[in-house]
Amino acid sequence: MDKVAVHTSVMARPAASAARSRRLQGFVLQSPAIVLLLVWSVVPLLMTLWYSVRNYNLVDPTQQGFAGINNYWYLLTDPDFMTSLENTAILVGGVLAISVGLGTLLAVLYNEEFAGRGIARILVISPFFIMPTVAALLWKNLMLHPIYGVYSAMMRAVGLTPVDWLSRYPLATLVMIVAWEWLPFAVLILLTAIQSLDTEQKEAARMDGAGMVAQFINITLPHLSRAITVVIMIETIFLLTVFAEISVTTAGGPGVASTNLAFLIYSRALLQFDVGGASAGGVVAIVVANVVAAFLLRAVARNLET
Amino acid sequence: MATVELRNLRKTYLHEEIIKGVSLVIAEREFIVFVGPSGCGKSTLLRMIAGLEDISAGDLLIDGQRVNDTEPARRGLAMVFQSYALYPHMNVYRNMEFSLRLAGMPEAERRQRIGDVARILQLDPYLDHKPGQLSGGQRQRVAIGRAIVRNPRVFLFDEPLSNLDAALRGQMRVELASLHRRLGATTIYVTHDQVEAMTMADRIVVLNKGVVEQIGTPLELYHRPRNLFVARFMGSPPMNLLPVTINAQIPEGSVQVRTETLSVSIPTQQTGLEAGAPATLGIRPEHIRIDPQGAVQGVIEISERLGAVTLLHVRLPDGQMIVVQTGGDNADRADTPIRMTFEEEHCHLFDADGMALARSTDHPLLAGA
Ligand SMILES: Nc1ncnc2c1ncn2[C@@H]1O[C@H](COP(=O)(O)OP(=O)(O)OP(=O)(O)O)[C@@H](O)[C@H]1O
Ligand SMILES: [Mg+2]
Numbered sequence: 001m002d003k004v005a006v007h008t009s010v011m012a013r014p015a016a017s018a019a020r021s022r023r024l025q026g027f028v029l030q031s032p033a034i035v036l037l038l039v040w041s042v043v044p045l046l047m048t049l050w051y052s053v054r055n056y057n058l059v060d061p062t063q064q065g066f067a068g069i070n071n072y073w074y075l076l077t078d079p080d081f082m083t084s085l086e087n088t089a090i091l092v093g094g095v096l097a098i099s100v101g102l103g104t105l106l107a108v109l110y111n112e113e114f115a116g117r118g119i120a121r122i123l124v125i126s127p128f129f130i131m132p133t134v135a136a137l138l139w140k141n142l143m144l145h146p147i148y149g150v151y152s153a154m155m156r157a158v159g160l161t162p163v164d165w166l167s168r169y170p171l172a173t174l175v176m177i178v179a180w181e182w183l184p185f186a187v188l189i190l191l192t193a194i195q196s197l198d199t200e201q202k203e204a205a206r207m208d209g210a211g212m213v214a215q216f217i218n219i220t221l222p223h224l225s226r227a228i229t230v231v232i233m234i235e236t237i238f239l240l241t242v243f244a245e246i247s248v249t250t251a252g253g254p255g256v257a258s259t260n261l262a263f264l265i266y267s268r269a270l271l272q273f274d275v276g277g278a279s280a281g282g283v284v285a286i287v288v289a290n291v292v293a294a295f296l297l298r299a300v301a302r303n304l305e306t
Numbered sequence: 307m308a309t310v311e312l313r314n315l316r317k318t319y320l321h322e323e324i325i326k327g328v329s330l331v332i333a334e335r336e337f338i339v340f341v342g343p344s345g346c347g348k349s350t351l352l353r354m355i356a357g358l359e360d361i362s363a364g365d366l367l368i369d370g371q372r373v374n375d376t377e378p379a380r381r382g383l384a385m386v387f388q389s390y391a392l393y394p395h396m397n398v399y400r401n402m403e404f405s406l407r408l409a410g411m412p413e414a415e416r417r418q419r420i421g422d423v424a425r426i427l428q429l430d431p432y433l434d435h436k437p438g439q440l441s442g443g444q445r446q447r448v449a450i451g452r453a454i455v456r457n458p459r460v461f462l463f464d465e466p467l468s469n470l471d472a473a474l475r476g477q478m479r480v481e482l483a484s485l486h487r488r489l490g491a492t493t494i495y496v497t498h499d500q501v502e503a504m505t506m507a508d509r510i511v512v513l514n515k516g517v518v519e520q521i522g523t524p525l526e527l528y529h530r531p532r533n534l535f536v537a538r539f540m541g542s543p544p545m546n547l548l549p550v551t552i553n554a555q556i557p558e559g560s561v562q563v564r565t566e567t568l569s570v571s572i573p574t575q576q577t578g579l580e581a582g583a584p585a586t587l588g589i590r591p592e593h594i595r596i597d598p599q600g601a602v603q604g605v606i607e608i609s610e611r612l613g614a615v616t617l618l619h620v621r622l623p624d625g626q627m628i629v630v631q632t633g634g635d636n637a638d639r640a641d642t643p644i645r646m647t648f649e650e651e652h653c654h655l656f657d658a659d660g661m662a663l664a665r666s667t668d669h670p671l672l673a674g675a
Contacts, residue, residue: 200391206358210404
C-alpha cells in the first residue's frame with residue numbers, strides 16, 4: 001500500500017512537468033507558423049476594421065478623422081450596394097446551377113463507354129487550365145465580339161443581326177463565361193464520384209425494373225449527393241469573389257449592371273480612392289461570406305454523415 | 307414457379323468465347339447449383355440468364371418462352387448479388403419496396419407484402435435501418451427479401467454467402483434451404499463452396515472453361531464422376547489419382563490394373579482397353595482401409611488430425627503420395643510404415659483421355675437414379 005503511494009507520487013511529478021515542457025516545446029515549434037498566420041490574416045482584418053470607421057480618401061489624404069458608422073451608412077443606403085449584392089447572388093446561383101446541373105449530366109455521359117471518350121474527357125476538362133483573365137478575354141474578343149467574334153460571324157452567316165452580348169446582357173454573359181470556367185471542375189469531381197458507384201447496384205436496380213431515368217434519380221443522384229455538396233461549397237467560396245472576369249470584360253458596367261460585391265469594393269477603393277468606404281464594403285463582404293459559409297457547412301455536415 | 311431451359315448458350319467477349327455452348331433443362335422447383343473453378347464462367351452464365359449480359363448465341367427459355375431479348379425486369383427473375391448491392395441511401399423497407407413501387411403496386415399492398423417477407427426473414431426490427439447499420443447476415447437477408455417480395459418465377463444467387471464467416475454461412479445455408487422448401491421457387495445458385503453445392507443442390511452443374519463437364523445429383527457427381535476433372539473437383543480432400551497400366555489378364559466384369567508395386571482389380575464393364583494401355587486409378591481417401599494384411603504398403607509422411615478424422619499422407623514405394631482418411635483415434639505417427647487395402651468396389655478407372663470407364667455395379671445410394 002505504502003509502496004504504491006510513494007511510487008505514484010514520485011512518478012506523477014516528473015510526468016506532469018514533462019508534459020508541460022512537451023507542450024511548451026510544441027508551442028515553440030508551432031509558433032512561426034501561427035505568428036505568420038496571425039500577421040497575414042489578423043493584421044489586415046484589423047486594419048480593414050480600423051479604416052472602415054475612418055474618413056480616409058486618397059484624393060485628399062490630409063482630410064482624416066473618425067467617421068463612426070458613416071461609411072457603413074453610405075454603403076448600405078447606396079442603391080449600387082444592393083444591386084451588387086443581387087448581382088453577386090445571381091452570379092453565384094447561376095454559375096452553380098449551370099456547372100452542377102450540366103456537370104452531373106456530363107459526368108454520367110462521360111462515364112459511359114463510347115468511341116473517343118478519352119479525348120472528349122480531356123476536352124471537357126481543359127478550360128480549367130485557362131486562367132480567368134485569359135478565359136474572359138477569349139470570350140470577349142474571340143467568341144462574343146459583335147464584329148470579330150465567332151458567334152457574331154455564325155449569326156451573320158444565317159442572316160441574323162449579331163448581339164453585343166456583353167453590353168446587352170452583361171450579367172447573363174458573365175454567368176455563362178464563369179460557368180464555362182467552372183464546369184470542368186464540377187465534371188472532374190462528379191466523374192470520379194460516379195466511377196465509385198458499384199455497378200452491381202445499378203444492375204440490381206435494372207433487375208428491379210428501373211429504366212435509365214429511374215436509375216439516375218434513385219441510384220446515381222443519391223450516390224453523387226456528397227460530391228455535389230462538395231462542389232457547391234468549393235465553387236461558392238470562389239464565386240463570391242469573382243473579379244478578374246468582370247474587370248476584363250465589362251468593368252462592372254454598363255452602370256453597375258454587372259458589378260458584384262468584390263468589384264464594388266475595388267471600384268470604391270481604387271477608382272474612387274475612398275479607402276474608408278471600401279473597407280466598410282470589405283467588412284460587409286466578410287460578413288456575407290461567413291453567413292454563406294455557415295449555411296453551407298451545416299448543409300455539408302448534414303449531408304456528409306450517413 | 308417456372309422451368310428454365312438453356313439451349314446451346316454461348317457468350318463471346320471481343321474475340322474470346324467464355325461460354326462454349328451450355329445446354330440444360332431446369333425443372334419447376336428445382337435447386338440447381340453451378341460450381342467450377344474461378345473464372346470458368348459461372349457468373350457470366352448466371353448473368354446471361356438474368357439478362358444483364360447479352361446472349362451471343364443459343365436460346366434461353368423461361369416457361370417455354372424465348373426470352374433472349376427480354377429486359378431483365380420482365381423475365382420474372384430476381385437476383386441476389388455477391389456484394390448484396392443494396393441501395394445504401396434507402397432503408398430496409400425502401401430497399402424492398404423499390405421494385406414494387408416501380409411496378410406501380412398500390413401502397414397498401416406493398417406494405418402488406420413487405421410486412422410478410424420481413425416476418426419470414428425476421429427483419430421486422432430493422433425496417434428503418436440503412437444497410438450500413440446492419441451486420442453482414444442481416445444485409446444478406448435484406449438482399450434475399452428484396453428478391454422475394456417481387457414473387458419471382460426464378461431465383462438467381464451469385465455466391466451469396468461468400469462474404470460471411472463460417473458459422474454464419476452454415477446458418478444461412480440452412481435458412482436458404484428451408485426457404486427454398488417453403489417457397490418452392492426454381493433456383494439457380496452459383497458457388498465454389500463444395501459443402502453448399504453438395505447440401506443444397508437437387509442437381510449440380512460442373513463447369514470448366516465455359517463447358518459443362520457433368521450434370522447430376524450431388525451423390526452422382528461424388529460417386530460416379532464422369533471424368534478426371536469432376537473427380538478432382540468434387541470432394542475434399544480430393545480423390546487420389548494414380549497412373550496405372552491395364553494388366554494383361556482381364557477377367558469378366560472387372561479390369562485389373564497395376565503399377566510397379568500394387569495391383570487392383572476394378573469392377574467395370576467391358577471396355578475394349580488393351581493390355582498395357584495407360585489409365586488412371588482414382589480412389590477417395592475414405593475408401594482406403596488401413597489393414598495389416600493389406601496388399602499396398604507405404605510410409606506415413608504427415609498425419610493431419612482434424613479431430614473427427616485423421617488424414618494420413620502416405621508415400622508409396624514408387625514415390626507417389628496418397629491421402630488416407632481414417633478415424634480420429636488413429637495413433638499412427640509420421641515415418642512409420644503401414645499397409646493398406648484399396649476397397650475395390652469404390653475404385654474409379656479413367657482412360658487415357660480422362661473419361662471414366664462405366665462400372666459393372668451400381669452404387670447403392672444411386673440405385674434407380
Ligand atoms: N466484361 C468482360 N469482358 C471480357 N471478359 C470478361 C468480362 N467479364 C468476364 N470476363 C471473363 O469471363 C471469364 C468468366 O468470368 P466469370 O466472372 O463468369 O467467372 P466465375 O466463374 O464467376 O469466376 P469466380 O468464381 O471467380 O467468380 C473470366 O475469364 C473473365 O476474365
Ligand atoms: Mg463469379
